[in-house]
Amino acid sequence: MARVNLTLERDAYEKLTRYAKRSGAPTAALARLLVLESLDRREADERKRRLAADYVAGRADARELLKDLENGQLESLGHEER
DSSP, X not given: XXXXXXXXXXXHHHHXXXXXXXXXXXXXXXXXHHHHHHHHHHHHHHHXXXXXXXXXXXXXXXXXXXXXXXXXXXHHXXXXXX
């Protein structure tokens, strides 16, 4: 396991520690979990964006792959703030 020194703004740190106390998890473990969840979500969003772009470009297998996505998900792609 690698180690990362992370500096948070005070309000982010306070939110993290409050959430950790409520959940009963150690703060570092919760931070690790939240980072992993965020990375997974970003990777999934990127796959959806590429798939939508392929669909628009007429990729042959894109229509079949898009059956699993809801229309609302496609409409929201690109409108998310990071």
